[in-house]
Amino acid sequence: MLTEEKRKLELEAANIRKTALETIHTAGSGHIGGSFSMAEIVTVLFFKAMNIDPKDPDKKDRDRLVLSKGHCSPVMYATLARRGFFPVEHLKTFRKIDSDLSGHVEIHVPGVDMSGGSLGQGLSVALGMAMYGKCNNLGNYAYAIMGDGEIQEGQIWEAAMAAGFFKVNNLIGFVDNNQIQLDGRLTEVMDPNPIDEKFRAFGWNVINVNGHDVEEIADAIEEAKKSKDKPTMIVAHTVKGKGVSVFEDTNRFHGGQPTPEEYDLAIKELDDQIAALEV
Amino acid sequence: MGEKIATRVAYGKALAEFGGREDIYVFDSDLKTCTMSMYFADKYPERFFNVGIAEANMVNIGAGFATCGATSLVHTFAIFAAGRVYDQVRNDVCYPRLNVKVVGSHAGLTVGEDGATHQALEDISLMRTIPGMTVIVPCDDNETRLATKAMLDFKGPCYFRTGRPAVDPVTDSIPGYKFEIGKGCQLKDGSDVTLIACGLMVQEALKAADLLAAEGISARVIDMATIKPIDREIIVKAAKETGAIVTAEEHNIIGGLGSAVAEVLTDEALVPLQRVGVNDTFGHSGNPLELLAHYGLTAENIACNAKKAIARK
Numbered sequence: 001m002l003t004e005e006k007r008k009l010e011l012e013a014a015n016i017r018k019t020a021l022e023t024i025h026t027a028g029s030g031h032i033g034g035s036f037s038m039a040e041i042v043t044v045l046f047f048k049a050m051n052i053d054p055k056d057p058d059k060k061d062r063d064r065l066v067l068s069k070g071h072c073s074p075v076m077y078a079t080l081a082r083r084g085f086f087p088v089e090h091l092k093t094f095r096k097i098d099s100d101l102s103g104h105v106e107i108h109v110p111g112v113d114m115s116g117g118s119l120g121q122g123l124s125v126a127l128g129m130a131m132y133g134k135c136n137n138l139g140n141y142a143y144a145i146m147g148d149g150e151i152q153e154g155q156i157w158e159a160a161m162a163a164g165f166f167k168v169n170n171l172i173g174f175v176d177n178n179q180i181q182l183d184g185r186l187t188e189v190m191d192p193n194p195i196d197e198k199f200r201a202f203g204w205n206v207i208n209v210n211g212h213d214v215e216e217i218a219d220a221i222e223e224a225k226k227s228k229d230k231p232t233m234i235v236a237h238t239v240k241g242k243g244v245s246v247f248e249d250t251n252r253f254h255g256g257q258p259t260p261e262e263y264d265l266a267i268k269e270l271d272d273q274i275a276a277l278e279v
Numbered sequence: 280m281g282e283k284i285a286t287r288v289a290y291g292k293a294l295a296e297f298g299g300r301e302d303i304y305v306f307d308s309d310l311k312t313c314t315m316s317m318y319f320a321d322k323y324p325e326r327f328f329n330v331g332i333a334e335a336n337m338v339n340i341g342a343g344f345a346t347c348g349a350t351s352l353v354h355t356f357a358i359f360a361a362g363r364v365y366d367q368v369r370n371d372v373c374y375p376r377l378n379v380k381v382v383g384s385h386a387g388l389t390v391g392e393d394g395a396t397h398q399a400l401e402d403i404s405l406m407r408t409i410p411g412m413t414v415i416v417p418c419d420d421n422e423t424r425l426a427t428k429a430m431l432d433f434k435g436p437c438y439f440r441t442g443r444p445a446v447d448p449v450t451d452s453i454p455g456y457k458f459e460i461g462k463g464c465q466l467k468d469g470s471d472v473t474l475i476a477c478g479l480m481v482q483e484a485l486k487a488a489d490l491l492a493a494e495g496i497s498a499r500v501i502d503m504a505t506i507k508p509i510d511r512e513i514i515v516k517a518a519k520e521t522g523a524i525v526t527a528e529e530h531n532i533i534g535g536l537g538s539a540v541a542e543v544l545t546d547e548a549l550v551p552l553q554r555v556g557v558n559d560t561f562g563h564s565g566n567p568l569e570l571l572a573h574y575g576l577t578a579e580n581i582a583c584n585a586k587k588a589i590a591r592k
Contacts, residue, residue, distance in 0.1 A: 060347075060348075064346070064347075066343075106375075107346070107375040108375075113346055114342070114343070114346055114371075114375065115370070115371070115374055115375045117370060118366050118367075118370045118371070121335070121339050121366075121367060121370070121371055122339075124335070124336045124338075124339030124340055124342075124343065125339045125340075125342050125343040125346070125371065126343060127336075127339075127340055127343060128339060128340035128341060128342060128343020128344045128345075128346075128347075128351075129343040129344070129346060129347055130343075131328070131340065131343070131344065132304075132343065132344045132347040132349060133347070135304070135325070135326070136347075142343075154335075155333075155335045155336055155339070158330075158333035158335060158336035159336050159339075159340075161331070161333070162330050162331070162333065162336055162340070165331075166328075
């Protein structure tokens with residue numbers, strides 16, 4: 001990846017974090033920690049890897065994405081708005097009674113391929129999308145983004161088994177491996193590790209990446225696209241709340257909100273990052 | 280009278296008959312020889328997927344296909360279709376309003392010897408309470424075939440309930456019979472009481488009408504193959520013209536056809552209503568006919584309830 005492209009993607013990720021935080025702040029609620037840990041993943045997908053067109057969001061042969069960890073709608077909606085699917089201004093209606101931008105992602109929002117909310121179900125949906133693409137020779141890819149706590153759900157492993165068995169090589173999953181779930185650390189609540197070995201045993205091609213390195217994420221997706229007979233799981237090693245010092249590596253901001261002082265500090269940190277990345 | 284055929288068999292054959300459309304994809308969870316999706320699988324193997332014993336995954340694979348424009352049909356026993364994957368059906372099929380048909384076979388007591396864990400007696404209730412869900416319960420070969428075609432032509436979530444045992448044909452001998460989603464069908468006119476039934480209780484309701492006729496009671500019989508959206512018009516008309524109603528279903532009396540009819544009557548035409556069904560209990564292993572008799576799902580019990588309803592006028 002060229003240095004200039006990397007800088008632009010990193011700048012976009014920082015802007016997405018800021019937009020997501022402002023969106024949550026305006027709404028008064030929303031999930032910060034899991035949104036921030038996956039900012040680079042959605043940045044690379046929506047600004048580099050995926051075949052999508054904001055002017056034609058329903059085009060038949062587009063790549064699909066299921067945000068299985070649907071509570072991280074703030075980062076998804078911020079990304080879609082910044083990518084041009086709808087005006088950034090519209091994010092101010094997030095979680096309001098007359099808005100289409102609900103607390104969890106909704107299929108009726110431009111750019112969203114499937115509703116989310118009930119954990120453990122998105123990988124199966126993305127599997128169906130990928131299989132449809134193969135059946136109809138669309139030549140496209142289906143992506144699913146899961147949380148690492150989410151893979152405690154049994155249905156993930158039903159989907160993993162089927163995707164491996166059916167050799168659905170156009171299915172690419174991400175586990176946002178930030179090591180923290182609502183009640184605490186995975187190792188204290190219910191440890192799903194080793195995640196990579198489990199998916200390999202289910203017939204997947206598995207790639208471990210630093211989930212905050214846009215180049216590693218982009219390279220992993222390129223490698224996944226070369227897979228001939230296996231689905232690919234990209235295990236993204238991330239930090240919950242990444243990008244703002246007070247949000248990082250804690251479950252306090254899974255769904256919890258910062259104090260006004262913490263919010264101001266967070267915006268300042270993000271502004272500093274943005275300024276440093278701007279030419 | 281023609282050959283007895285199970286509604287699951289009629290369904291499977293109809294799905295293969297009308298399944299030529301390229302947008303139709305069929306999924307089963309290791310039960311294709313039971314749900315009878317095997318007829319489609321044999322004819323169109325390229326549009327059939329057996330996902331193994333993983334119903335939740337099946338429903339959501341079907342949902343994924345539907346987001347891309349497919350008509351998806353997912354198959355399992357009714358007990359699993361409505362119970363085990365309720366969350367998937369609610370959140371991933373009905374809420375996003377996807378074109379997924381959930382087909383539950385072996386519904387009700389007449390699973391028989393396999394017993395209570397396999398006898399879906401709450402599925403109509405669970406499915407009809409989900410916003411946007413259409414619920415169809417056909418009674419015989421002819422109606423199942425027509426309902427299957429109608430469901431394939433209909434866009435949106437649908438629950439389709441079929442049964443295990445072979446049942447008598449009844450609708451093909453009714454002049455002017457036709458199936459339309461959301462419409463009940465009057466199989467026999469009458470003036471003293473109306474018997475409203477679905478599934479294999481339609482046959483029992485017709486027999487009950489004969490029993491009542493022998494006692495000089497004129498019973499109307501309505502085949503209510505769509506439980507949701509319920510045909511309010513035919514219920515209100517029956518209430519006003521006959522003044523008493525009996526419902527009959529192979530289902531818990533809570534939440535099913537009886538409740539759906541009661542809701543309409545409460546809103547629009549309050550007349551005596553007697554509900555025949557399983558009286559808020561689980562089933563049991565046994566011969567299907569013995570089970571139906573044990574739980575009162577018989578023509579005799581419908582007739583008895585008809586007289587009670589008339590007496591309450």
